[in-house]
Amino acid sequence: xxxxxxxxxxxxxxxxxxxxxxxxxxxxxxxxxxxxxxxxxxxxxxxxxxxxxxxxxxxxxxxxxxxxxxxxxxxxxxxxxxxxxxxxxxxxxxxxxxxxxxxxxxxxxxxxxxxxxxxxxxxxxxxxxxxxxxxxxxxxxxxxxxxxxxxxxxxxxxxxxxxxxxxxxxxxxxxxxxxxxxxxxxxxxxxxxxxxxxxxxxxxxxxxxxxxxxxxxxxxxxxxxxxxxxxxxxxxxxxxxxxxxxxxxxxxxxxxxxxxxxxxxxxxxxxxxxxxxxxxxxxxxxxxxxxxxxxxxxxxxxxxxxxxxxxxxxxxxxxxxxxxxxxxxxxxxxxxxxxxxxxxxxxxxxxxxxxxxxxxxxxxxxxxxxxxxxxxxxxxxxxxxxxxxxxxxxxxxxxx
Numbered sequence: 381x382x383x384x385x386x387x388x389x390x391x392x393x394x395x396x397x398x399x400x401x402x403x404x405x406x407x408x409x410x411x412x413x414x415x416x417x418x419x420x421x422x423x424x425x426x427x428x429x430x431x432x433x434x435x436x437x438x439x440x441x442x443x444x445x446x447x448x449x450x451x452x453x454x455x456x457x458x459x460x461x462x463x464x465x466x467x468x469x470x471x472x473x474x475x476x477x478x479x480x481x482x483x484x485x486x487x488x489x490x491x492x493x494x495x496x497x498x499x500x501x502x503x504x505x506x507x508x509x510x511x512x513x514x515x516x517x518x519x520x521x522x523x524x525x526x527x528x529x530x531x532x533x534x535x536x537x538x539x540x541x542x543x544x545x546x547x548x549x550x551x552x553x554x555x556x557x558x559x560x561x562x563x564x565x566x567x568x569x570x571x572x573x574x575x576x577x578x579x580x581x582x583x584x585x586x587x588x589x590x591x592x593x594x595x596x597x598x599x600x601x602x603x604x605x606x607x608x609x610x611x612x613x614x615x616x617x618x619x620x621x622x623x624x625x626x627x628x629x630x631x632x633x634x635x636x637x638x639x640x641x642x643x644x645x646x647x648x649x650x651x652x653x654x655x656x657x658x659x660x661x662x663x664x665x666x667x668x669x670x671x672x673x674x675x676x677x678x679x680x681x682x683x684x685x686x687x688x689x690x691x692x693x694x695x696x697x698x699x700x701x702x703x704x705x706x707x708x709x710x711x712x713x714x715x716x717x718x719x720x721x722x723x724x725x726x727x728x729x730x731x732x733x734x735x736x737x738x739x740x741x742x743x744x745x746x747x748x749x750x751x752x753x754x755x756x757x758x759x760x761x762x763x764x765x766x767x768x769x770x771x772x773x774x775x776x777x778x779x780x
Contacts, residue, residue, distance in 0.1 A: 408771040410447045412464040417765045419682060419746040420479040430488055432476035439475060441511050443468040443503055446769055468504045470511030480536045482544045489546050493533035496550045517564045537581040547589055552576040572608040579628045584643045596627035596647060600659055612662040614647060614655050626650040626680045632687045646695050648685035651675055667712040669719040673700045682746045690755040698745040702729030704760045723772050728762035
């Protein structure tokens with residue numbers, strides 16, 4: 381037996397082992413393969429998502445319907461439809477590095493990672509299956525310098541106002557809120573001279589948004605005031621890093637008051653550290669953890685952390701490898717200690733079948749997203765073009 385045959389046999393054994401394991405660890409698992417990988421997964425409804433390619437040339441932008449069998453809670457065996465379905469589609473001349481759906485509309489806003497400009501798209505409806513570009517939002521501020529594509533693009537957040545709007549910016553000093561109308565009018569500008577590159581923007585109430593910078597500084601900004609509040613930095617790292625650390629963040633959906641009181645923010649670093657803060661006392665982290673994930677210093681482009689919207693005290697992280705790791709914060713404290721994973725989706729790391737695309741060598745997860753209502757259902761995508769939707773089985777004992 382030559383080396384190639386031995387490697388093929390080993391891969392077959394891995395797939396067999398994972399398939400047997402998946403029967404016990406997943407309630408549902410469905411796999412789809414895109415012609416080109418996506419780094420965006422955005423919900424457009426309870427059963428549809430938007431994805432788009434990020435290659436250097438022409439790319440597809442698609443709205444996909446999730447497999448109907450996933451939602452057949454009873455008599456799944458009677459539902460034969462277990463594949464994703466393209467319901468709307470279009471093309472973009474450049475990459476899509478960021479995509480946000482505007483709630484209450486059939487509109488998405490994208491950024492190509494090359495400039496601060498945004499593109500506005502009509503996803504279409506029952507009468508058309510075409511996603512078409514309708515307008516652009518040009519930003520007067522000079523694009524920030526960056527050594528690589530993707531570091532010059534804007535972060536985007538949907539504005540929670542009655543009139544559709546988007547919050548966007550590439551640097552902290554370039555953040556503005558634009559109302560999506562025929563003239564795409566700017567209705568708020570943050571007055572700040574800061575040149576800190578942004579990694580995340582997110583509204584936590586109708587008037588308060590969070591801005592997280594790549595260096596970990598967190599700002600809670602009130603749109604009723606143009607001034608910049610003091611930053612909340614991350615604590616010093618538990619160990620001296622060998623490479624510059626990049627941070628991103630996600631906020632829980634707990635803030636319903638005008639000042640977002642009670643909202644919690646999880647900041648994730650490229651060295652696999654998580655810092656959780658309560659916005660009422662942002663300077664004193666409530667939870668801190670060193671995640672049991674191998675890091676190689678390259679988890680920058682696809683680094684992501686997200687709160688489970690329908691599951692208490694759980695966060696998911698991805699971008700370090702070909703997996704998605706889920707952690708429970710129930711045992712975390714304010715000190716930085718190593719924490720074990722609660723559940724790990726390893727499907728993207730395993731070799732795909734011959735009909736599903738390229739080999740899995742060096743595959744990295746590009747994005748993941750929790751289902752807004754189903755507690756254990758997530759979607760994930762990877763650099764090999766694979767898109768998975770999976771409903772994981774919680775290994776913790778059931779509580780009465």
